[in-house]
Amino acid sequence: xxxxxxxSVGIHILTLIEINKDGVSSSEYLAGSVNTNPAVIRKIxxxxxxxxxxxxxxxxxxxxxxxxxxxxxxxxxxxxxxxxKDNELFSIHENPNPDCTVGRNIQNTxxxxxxxxxxxxxxxxxxxxxxxxxxxxxxxxxxx
Amino acid sequence: xxxxxxxSVGIHILTLIEINKDGVSSSEYLAGSVNTNPAVIRKIxxxxxxxxxxxxxxxxxxxxxxxxxxxxxxxxxxxxxxxxKDNELFSIHENPNPDCTVGRNIQNTxxxxxxxxxxxxxxxxxxxxxxxxxxxxxxxxxxx
DNA sequence: TAATATGTAACTACAATGATTACATGTAAT
DNA sequence: ATTACATGTAATCATTGTAGTTACATATTA
Numbered sequence: 368x369x370x371x372x373x374x375s376v377g378i379h380i381l382t383l384i385e386i387n388k389d390g391v392s393s394s395e396y397l398a399g400s401v402n403t404n405p406a407v408i409r410k411i412x413x414x415x416x417x418x419x420x421x422x423x424x425x426x427x428x429x430x431x432x433x434x435x436x437x438x439x440x441x442x443x444x445x446x447x448x449x450x451x452k453d454n455e456l457f458s459i460h461e462n463p464n465p466d467c468t469v470g471r472n473i474q475n476t477x478x479x480x481x482x483x484x485x486x487x488x489x490x491x492x493x494x495x496x497x498x499x500x501x502x503x504x505x506x507x508x509x510x511x
Numbered sequence: 512x513x514x515x516x517x518x519s520v521g522i523h524i525l526t527l528i529e530i531n532k533d534g535v536s537s538s539e540y541l542a543g544s545v546n547t548n549p550a551v552i553r554k555i556x557x558x559x560x561x562x563x564x565x566x567x568x569x570x571x572x573x574x575x576x577x578x579x580x581x582x583x584x585x586x587x588x589x590x591x592x593x594x595x596k597d598n599e600l601f602s603i604h605e606n607p608n609p610d611c612t613v614g615r616n617i618q619n620t621x622x623x624x625x626x627x628x629x630x631x632x633x634x635x636x637x638x639x640x641x642x643x644x645x646x647x648x649x650x651x652x653x654x655x
Numbered sequence: 656t657a658a659t660a661t662g663t664a665a666c667t668a669c670a671a672t673g674a675t676t677a678c679a680t681g682t683a684a685t
Numbered sequence: 686a687t688t689a690c691a692t693g694t695a696a697t698c699a700t701t702g703t704a705g706t707t708a709c710a711t712a713t714t715a
Contacts (some may be wrong), residue, residue: 368514368594368702369602371672375621376604381615393691400611401604404674409692425692426682441624450512456632456702458513460545462519467544469527475517480585480639488600488632493551495624505618512671515703537660548705553661570712571659604673 373448376401381439384421384430391429398433412447417449421492436498445492447506456488457481517592520545521555525583525641526648528565528574535573555592562591580642589636600632601625 379401384392394412398405412430415421420439423430431438445451459477464470528536538556542549558575558631559565564583567574574581589595603621608614 368684369596369599369672370512370542372602372604373672374601374623376618379604379607379613379617382617383611386613399613400608402606402614403604404610404676405692406675406694407673410694413693423692424598424682425680426690428691430527440701452513455513457518459670460523460547461525462515463544464544467527468652469530469648470525470544472547472648473519473526475522475651476644476647479520480635480644481519483650484632484635485633488628491624491628491631493702500620500624503620504613504616507619508612517703526702539660541698548707549660550663550707551705554663557662568712570659570714572660602672625656 369423371448371450373411373414374445374450376408377415377444377496378500379442380411380415381411381420381432381444382475382500385436385497385501386504393428393433393506394430396425397430409479411509414448418443420444425509436501439497439498440493441497441500442493444488444497445489447482451482456481456485459471483488513533515592516596517555517558518589518594520547520552521559521588521592522585522644523562524552524555524559524574525576525588526644528576529580529641529645530648536575537572538574541574559588562587564588564591566612576641580645581640583641584637584643585639585641585644586633586637588641589598589633598626598629601627 380397383397383400387396390396394405394408396418397412398408401408415431416423416433419433420443421430427496438443457480459474463473522619524541527541527544531540538549538552541556542552545552556565556567560567560574560577563577564587565574566577603618603625607617
């Protein structure tokens with residue numbers, strides 16, 4: 368199991384749109400940097416657009432950020448690209464035996480534990496913005 | 512994407528072995544409570560055994576906990592049943608374009624962020640033991 | 656040796672991922 | 686208006702993981 372790379376690609380796209388803000392970030396251009404097919408990029412762009420993170424228009428080349436850099440968290444991207452359904456990072460087996468003490472209580476016991484673990488993870492994502500990512504990419508670039 | 516229910520089934524198994532400690536927890540018995548096939552249970556039992564969490568022997572019916580209740584954390588179970596590879600909860604797209612500023616730095620920027628998010632989640636699992644789960648199941652049972 | 660349990664391998668159905676192709680739709684320049 | 690080009694989206698495919706099922710070898714005990 369692994370969370371889809373749509374998430375990391377989404378971060379890549381937003382970061383590149385910012386760094387290339389004086390140029391035109393078409394799906395083909397972005398695909399060239401991510402190194403995948405433009406249709407894959409367009410699909411993810413569609414999700415980012417739906418979530419209000421970028422502005423794109425049919426027929427017009429290029430995408431722009433729809434919000435301030437510092438106002439887009441990794442959690443926003445994570446939710447936008449739909450890699451994990453709400454509160455379903457962990458799946459719990461269904462239909463345990465109601466005639467057994469453990470069977471009839473285990474789901475209610477486990478569920479809040481899983482929620483809080485998932486929540487701790489998402490809180491970390493919420494505390495990082497695309498601005499942080501852009502700055503780090505630039506910093507790493509300078510140190511080369 | 513969702514983390515395999517092997518994890519929740521593993522917790523169920525350990526909890527039931529404890530609560531049924533005066534009885535015999537065979538794979539068939541456990542399967543009856545989880546409500547799945549005994550072979551599925553045996554496969555997971557094999558993983559729990561390999562991780563040193565339970566004792567099972569071929570030919571001998573029943574499983575026992577190999578460690579103290581309070582000494583088995585949910586993180587132990589999570590690692591035992593192999594639902595997420597080490598530091599690979601999030602997958603990062605491979606082969607971004609090295610001729611692009613973002614392409615050649617994004618992986619190194621994203622990786623530590625993903626690690627810390629995954630780590631925050633695992634820390635929560637580390638702070639819950641099977642003893643906590645057993646107690647909660649019993650408590651919920653009493654309140655019925 | 657008969658009965659029973661664990662350990663495994665093989666096979667199936669199903670779902671998600673990521674890539675690819677194709678094409679409809681929308682925009683702008685000539 | 687027609688051409689050129691970009692986005693939006695559907696269909697298809699190979700690959701992988703999950704969960705269940707069957708079957709059987711191996712091990713233990715009565």
